[in-house]
Amino acid sequence: NAGVTQTPKFQVLKTGQSMTLQCAQDMNHNSMYWYRQDPGMGLRLIYYSASEGTTDKGEVPNGYNVSRLNKREFSLRLESAAPSQTSVYFCASSLGPRPTNEKLFFGSGTQLSVL
Amino acid sequence: GQQVMQIPQYQHVQEGEDFTTYCNSSTTLSNIQWYKQRPGGHPVFLIQLVKSGEVKKQKRLTFQFGEAKKNSSLHITATQTTDVGTYFCAASSNDYKLSFGAGTTVTVRA
Numbered sequence: 549n550a551g552v553t554q555t556p557k558f559q560v561l562k563t564g565q566s567m568t569l570q571c572a573q574d575m576n577h578n579s580m581y582w583y584r585q586d587p588g589m590g591l592r593l594i595y596y597s598a599s600e601g602t603t604d605k606g607e608v609p610n611g612y613n614v615s616r617l618n619k620r621e622f623s624l625r626l627e628s629a630a631p632s633q634t635s636v637y638f639c640a641s642s643l644g645p646r647p648t649n650e651k652l653f654f655g656s657g658t659q660l661s662v663l
Numbered sequence: 664g665q666q667v668m669q670i671p672q673y674q675h676v677q678e679g680e681d682f683t684t685y686c687n688s689s690t691t692l693s694n695i696q697w698y699k700q701r702p703g704g705h706p707v708f709l710i711q712l713v714k715s716g717e718v719k720k721q722k723r724l725t726f727q728f729g730e731a732k733k734n735s736s737l738h739i740t741a742t743q744t745t746d747v748g749t750y751f752c753a754a755s756s757n758d759y760k761l762s763f764g765a766g767t768t769v770t771v772r773a
Contacts (some may be wrong), residue, residue, distance in 0.1 A: 581764075588672065590751060590763040591706065606760060638705060648755030649694060651708035 549643040550574055554639050561629040561662045569624040569658050571639030578593065578644025580622035581606075582614060597622055599644060601625065606640035629662045636660070667754045669764035676742045677772050683738045685766040686752035693755050696733045698703060700766070701748045709750075744771050 552573045561567055569613065578599045583591040583606075593606030595614040603614050611633060613625045622641075626633060637658045642650040668687045676682050686695065694713045698706040709718055712728035712735060721725045723746075725738040735754075739746055749766040 588765055590669075590765040591753075592763070593760055595761070607762075624750075648761050651696065651711065651714075652698075652706070652708070652753075652761070654705040656705050 552639055552641055552653050554637075556568035556660055556661065557656065559658060559660050561626075561628060561660065563662060565629050565662075566627050567629065568626075569637055569639070570621070571623065571655060572621045573641040573653070574620065575589060575638075575641060575643075576619070576652065577640045577641040577653070578619070579650075580616065581640040581642075582607070582622070582624045583638045583640060584608065584633075585638060585657075586635050590610075594624065594637075629660075631662045634660060634662045667752055667762055667764040669752055669767055671767060672765060674767055675767045676746075676769060678742055678744065680691065680742055681738065681740045682742060682769070683736055684750055684769075686735045686737075686754070686764050688754055689735070690735050691765050692732050695728060696761065697735075697737055698751045698753060698763075699748050700751065704748075706750045706751060710719055739769075742769075744773060 555570045574579050581596040582594040585591050597603045597616040600619045615623045639653040639655040642652050665762040670685050677727045696711045700706045710726050715732050716730045723740045727736045751766045751769045753761045755761050763764040
């Protein structure tokens with residue numbers, strides 16, 4: 549089992565460019581999440597999907613969109629990147645359906661720089 | 664939203680010494696989780712506490728949930744170089760979203 553796989557690992561964008569971060573899990577988990585990690589601020593939830601076919605906003609959703617393509621895959625899209633979106637992005641999954649009672653499995657992260 | 668405060672932000676420890684990191688909330692929590700992130704790595708789940716006053720041990724790590732379920736602590740005894748990293752608490756208060764603390768970054772002097 550690969551667990552949670554994220555691509556790409558590194559990305560540099562210019563302001564205004566768009567890109568999609570890909571995430572896939574092979575643990576048959578129901579719930580998937582996107583977090584961003586900034587120095588001194590811990591992990592902040594961008595969007596989550598409690599089950600296939602549903603998505604909901606987290607703490608910091610502005611500037612992002614998500615797609616739960618199927619049970620395995622949950623992508624994060626930046627339509628028009630801004631320097632404030634420079635961060636490390638983590639995808640995570642949990643068995644579901646009550647994510648706050650379950651441990652999260654994290655991917656290895658994507659380091660994104662927006663110039 | 665839910666806020667959890669972690670202190671200290673940084674902990675510099677002599678190898679072999681003990682230390683404690685704390686996680687505090689102004690609201691009652693339904694549960695609390697702890698994660699460890701090694702430098703350059705991703706967060707890895709350590710433990711979940713659910714019951715008031717609960718204490719759990721993992722080798723040299725002792726986790727405690729406060730009686731009022733508003734705070735938690737992680738105590739590490741006889742610190743080793745393998746303990747280097749950032750420790751996060753994550754808590755929820757009966758909704759579907761975990762809120763992470765800012766983390767305690769631990770460095771060890773050999």
